[in-house]
Amino acid sequence: xxxxxxxxxxxxxxxxxAATGGGLMLGFNWSSCNSPQDVRPVKVMPKEWYDINAFxxxxxxxxxxxxxxxxxxxxxxxxxxxxxxxxxxxxSWEDVVVEQxxxxxWFSRQVAGGSQSIRHGWKSLRMAGAxxxxxxxxxxxxxxxxxxxxxxxxxxxxxxxxxxxxxxxxVAKAASTMDVPKEEDVVLKEAKDYKIIGTDRSxxxxxxxxxxxxxxxxxxKREGMLYATVLRPPAFGQKLKSVxxxxxxxxxxxxxxxxxxxxxxxxPDRTVDKVAVVATSTWAAMKGKKALKAVxxxxxxxxxxxxxxxxxxxxxxxxxxxxxxxxxxxxKAFAEADEVxxxxxxxxxLPHNCMEPxxxxxxxxxxxxxxxxxVQTPAWSRDRVVKMxxxxxxxxxxxxxxxxxxxxxxxxxxxxxxxxxxxxxGRRLFGDFVMDATxxxxxxxxxxxxxWSREDDMAGGTYRPAIHYKLRAAIKDKKITGYHLIEAAVxxxxxxxxxxxxxASAIANYQVDNHKIESNITTGAWRAPYTNFLASxxxxxxxxxxxxxxxxxIEMRLELLAxxxxxxxxxxxxxxxxxxxxxxxxxxxxxxxxxxxxPDRFIAAIKMARDKSGWNNKAxxxxxxxSAYYSHNTYVAQVAHVTxxxxxxxxxxxxxxxxxxxxxxxxxxxxxxxxxxxxxxxHAMFGDFGFENGQPSMDNFNQYRLIRMPEAPQIEVHYVNNxxxxxxxxxxxxxxxxxxxxNAFHSATGERLYRQPYVKESKVLG
Amino acid sequence: xxxxxxxxNGKSQTIEAxxxxxxxxxxxxxxxxxxxxxGCGIAQCGACTIHVDGEAMRSCSLPISAIGEKSITTIExxxxxxxxxxxxxxxxHDVPQCGYCQxxxxxxxxxxxxxxxxxxxxxxxxxxxxxxxxxxxxxRIKAAIKTAAKI
Ligand code: FES
Ligand code: FES
Numbered sequence: 080x081x082x083x084x085x086x087x088x089x090x091x092x093x094x095x096x097a098a099t100g101g102g103l104m105l106g107f108n109w110s111s112c113n114s115p116q117d118v119r120p121v122k123v124m125p126k127e128w129y130d131i132n133a134f135x136x137x138x139x140x141x142x143x144x145x146x147x148x149x150x151x152x153x154x155x156x157x158x159x160x161x162x163x164x165x166x167x168x169x170x171s172w173e174d175v176v177v178e179q180x181x182x183x184x185w186f187s188r189q190v191a192g193g194s195q196s197i198r199h200g201w202k203s204l205r206m207a208g209a210x211x212x213x214x215x216x217x218x219x220x221x222x223x224x225x226x227x228x229x230x231x232x233x234x235x236x237x238x239x240x241x242x243x244x245x246x247x248x249x250v251a252k253a254a255s256t257m258d259v260p261k262e263e264d265v266v267l268k269e270a271k272d273y274k275i276i277g278t279d280r281s282x283x284x285x286x287x288x289x290x291x292x293x294x295x296x297x298x299x300k301r302e303g304m305l306y307a308t309v310l311r312p313p314a315f316g317q318k319l320k321s322v323x324x325x326x327x328x329x330x331x332x333x334x335x336x337x338x339x340x341x342x343x344x345x346x347p348d349r350t351v352d353k354v355a356v357v358a359t360s361t362w363a364a365m366k367g368k369k370a371l372k373a374v375x376x377x378x379x380x381x382x383x384x385x386x387x388x389x390x391x392x393x394x395x396x397x398x399x400x401x402x403x404x405x406x407x408x409x410x411k412a413f414a415e416a417d418e419v420x421x422x423x424x425x426x427x428x429l430p431h432n433c434m435e436p437x438x439x440x441x442x443x444x445x446x447x448x449x450x451x452x453x454v455q456t457p458a459w460s461r462d463r464v465v466k467m468x469x470x471x472x473x474x475x476x477x478x479x480x481x482x483x484x485x486x487x488x489x490x491x492x493x494x495x496x497x498x499x500x501x502x503x504x505g506r507r508l509f510g511d512f513v514m515d516a517t518x519x520x521x522x523x524x525x526x527x528x529x530x531w532s533r534e535d536d537m538a539g540g541t542y543r544p545a546i547h548y549k550l551r552a553a554i555k556d557k558k559i560t561g562y563h564l565i566e567a568a569v570x571x572x573x574x575x576x577x578x579x580x581x582x583a584s585a586i587a588n589y590q591v592d593n594h595k596i597e598s599n600i601t602t603g604a605w606r607a608p609y610t611n612f613l614a615s616x617x618x619x620x621x622x623x624x625x626x627x628x629x630x631x632x633i634e635m636r637l638e639l640l641a642x643x644x645x646x647x648x649x650x651x652x653x654x655x656x657x658x659x660x661x662x663x664x665x666x667x668x669x670x671x672x673x674x675x676x677x678p679d680r681f682i683a684a685i686k687m688a689r690d691k692s693g694w695n696n697k698a699x700x701x702x703x704x705x706s707a708y709y710s711h712n713t714y715v716a717q718v719a720h721v722t723x724x725x726x727x728x729x730x731x732x733x734x735x736x737x738x739x740x741x742x743x744x745x746x747x748x749x750x751x752x753x754x755x756x757x758x759x760x761x762h763a764m765f766g767d768f769g770f771e772n773g774q775p776s777m778d779n780f781n782q783y784r785l786i787r788m789p790e791a792p793q794i795e796v797h798y799v800n801n802x803x804x805x806x807x808x809x810x811x812x813x814x815x816x817x818x819x820x821x822n823a824f825h826s827a828t829g830e831r832l833y834r835q836p837y838v839k840e841s842k843v844l845g
Numbered sequence: 846x847x848x849x850x851x852x853x854n855g856k857s858q859t860i861e862a863x864x865x866x867x868x869x870x871x872x873x874x875x876x877x878x879x880x881x882x883x884g885c886g887i888a889q890c891g892a893c894t895i896h897v898d899g900e901a902m903r904s905c906s907l908p909i910s911a912i913g914e915k916s917i918t919t920i921e922x923x924x925x926x927x928x929x930x931x932x933x934x935x936x937x938h939d940v941p942q943c944g945y946c947q948x949x950x951x952x953x954x955x956x957x958x959x960x961x962x963x964x965x966x967x968x969x970x971x972x973x974x975x976x977x978x979x980x981x982x983x984x985r986i987k988a989a990i991k992t993a994a995k996i
Contacts, residue, residue, distance in 0.1 A: 291880015
């Protein structure tokens with residue numbers, strides 16, 4: 080992704096203000112706050128708003144509207160990102176209303192993915208608030224005819240030190256015409272002065288959610304809007320031979336039936352046929368779809384889970400041409416080992432199952448398109464839409480400026496509004512549903528709301544691919560002298576950065592290899608891609624290795640991290656000694672490379688989990704399992720607490736320690752952490768999905784088992800709280816959870832688990 | 846198409862619909878009450894939970910022709926001003942993540958509390974097991990139900 084620097088000049092934001100017009104429709108529910116018993120403050124609308132920059136505008140009464148730039152999928156950025164802006168603006172949170180920004184190139188990275196919103200936004204959001212504050216101060220100083228440095232600000236009030244005060248509302252108009260201060264003139268707060276960051280703040284949409292207000296994509300309504308459903312091939316690898324729509328067209332309310340063809344996630348040239356039914360209500364569209372008589376034929380070979388398994392098994396046992404990472408001499412370490420421990424771990428495909436099924440509103444007109452709905456990658460979708468509509472003028476591929484001009488011209492025709500999303504988990508990174516909706520609106524010549532049924536959603540996924548991992552450890556003198564990880568995956572292999580995860584850099588002879596098979600089943604990112612199962616495999620394996628060499632699993636990890644620290648120290652020493660970059664590079668060639676993690680932070684999180692969980696003095700009858708993983712820039716260590724109930728192990732509690740640096744909003748952070756752990760446990764226990772003759776094995780919740788309340792343990796959350804720059808929480812607490820419970824089950828029953836879902840493999844759980 | 850007169854949130858409404866139309870789509874598409882959500886369409890997830898004569902029902906699996914005179918309450922009509930004890934408790938615990946399942950969770954919990962003013966953990970588990978929360982907010986849902994029971 081190209082990194083773009085935020086600008087705070089007026090021209091850029093004016094462009095944005097126009098695009099985000101439409102007032103506070105989705106931002107705040109004014110009416111629900113007026114009840115007599117209600118002690119929540121009533122917010123009074125200003126008579127006039129003044130745009131200060133792209134992120135905020137201020138009313139003449141001091142009320143502030145903050146535009147939240149990134150898509151909200153339940154990770155709570157719609158509250159936490161504005162909190163960061165409000166902090167630096169120095170306004171009372173009670174005087175803030177939040178509105179979701181639309182897609183606008185002024186913002187950088189309007190994406191919900193990779194747990195990166197807060198980490199990427201940390202500097203720019205603070206700058207947005209602080210720059211605006213400086214403009215307000217400059218306006219007040221001008222009025223008082225003093226130097227801005229003589230002013231101070233607290234909660235929306237500017238003082239001049241002589242007893243005079245001006246509110247933000249009073250100077251908003253003047254500030255809106257001020258020059259934007261230079262970046263070096265903008266001073267950010269020190270952490271000790273934070274009043275909003277680090278405090279519990281309710282979800283800005285809480286009132287709307289608990290009263291059922293329209294918030295989600297599926298709630299979109301427009302004048303003259305029709306409803307659309309799609310019939311998709313029952314199996315991956317099929318194409319449409321023919322369709323008889325005569326019965327469908329007889330269904331009351333059905334307006335039209337259209338064949339469409341759309342790109343698939345894998346392969347630039349692969350497409351899928353669908354049949355769209357457009358009607359006056361969702362139910363009529365669904366009935367019309369049922370009445371279609373479609374004949375499908377094989378296009379590419381239909382695949383089976385049994386074949387995938389056989390292929391993946393063959394691949395984890397074969398030699399890779401080139402390793403992703405190789406340190407020392409692993410072959411020698413294994414040849415000289417006293418003992419080699421070798422285990423294979425297997426995971427199935429997984430659908431995302433967002434509670435809100437895929438849907439989108441589209442209204443294509445001759446020279447513009449309105450798009451509204453839930454998508455994690457709005458810019459990507461816009462790009463696909465304009466290409467699909469043929470709106471990009473031809474340009475010389477060599478000429479970058481011409482390309483940019485052509486794109487900008489096409490993008491100007493697109494108005495894309497993001498709604499709150501009923502979950503994302505990576506499924507809405509691929510906007511195939513946006514393309515569906517666009518195509519259908521175009522051919523039907525009407526504004527349409529596309530809705531996929533749950534069955535379409537589950538059977539038309541971009542699945543977490545089935546992956547097998549083989550893990551090998553060479554043991555000599557009760558120490559791990561060699562480590563070998565082999566991956567065999569469907570369609571895509573782990574990112575190279577994941578080969579740098581712990582225990583990389585902690586073991587002298589270390590190797591990571593991978594293999595893949597190509598499949599016509601579409602796969603993609605699923606919450607914590609790759610690590611969602613890699614962590615389970617590795618953390619279960621380390622537990623077993625510790626047991627085999629007679630070590631406490633936590634102590635063994637701490638010893639390994641101490642080894643990694645030595646490597647990091649060698650790097651630090653060289654950096655201290657050699658200042659010439661080229662020479663340093665050469666000197667470092669003699670060292671083992673560093674991993675993607677900081678050993679000190681990892682050690683601190685693990686020790687905290689050990690201490691908070693009572694690892695060393697557990698209650699009798701309580702069985703513990705440990706797991707720790709670093710991913711998405713956040714450190715997580717977990718202890719699962721299991722008791723035996725009616726001869727079955729039951730997870731009562733998970734102690735979860737998190738180092739995500741500074742915690743922006745603990746109230747929401749804890750919620751997200753608890754959810755991530757529960758999600759990790761649920762999918763490790765129950766998540767099962769496969770294919771027979773290309774056809775998904777399940778398509779609704781009567782077959783597909785998601786974790787439900789009785790199975791969800793209590794999640795006890797602790798923060799390391801070291802004040803480092805904040806990182807994200809959407810994903811990193813999920814990966815370690817599967818191994819935490821599996822290791823606790825082993826403590827309780829002696830059974831080791833290698834295959835997910837555990838209910839299927841385990842004799843006692845199932 | 847047939848004509849039905851439904852009592853929704855205390856208001857009488859006349860609706861034209863096919864007799865097999867699930868109440869869920871009548872509410873969402875015809876009446877314009879979109880707080881009730883679609884999740885599975887087969888009574889497995891609880892997202893579409895409403896009250897029919899005070900009892901929790903899955904509106905996705907309830908044809909309009911089966912309602913008759915019975916009174917329907919949706920999340921929009923649970924209280925006039927978001928002051929139902931569960932709504933207060935939901936606010937206090939900041940329960941939602943994505944929020945999509947929450948209307949169904951609240952409606953199901955409201956029916957539970959009506960029948961059992963002081964539910965135990967096990968009571969809550971068994972009453973709420975039909976409501977999926979993909980985001981995993983179960984800890985807070987449970988805590989909020991207990992708080993609401995005390996309000
Ligand atoms: S939509 Fe009715 S129970 Fe799922
Ligand atoms: S809050 Fe997202 S499904 Fe429950």
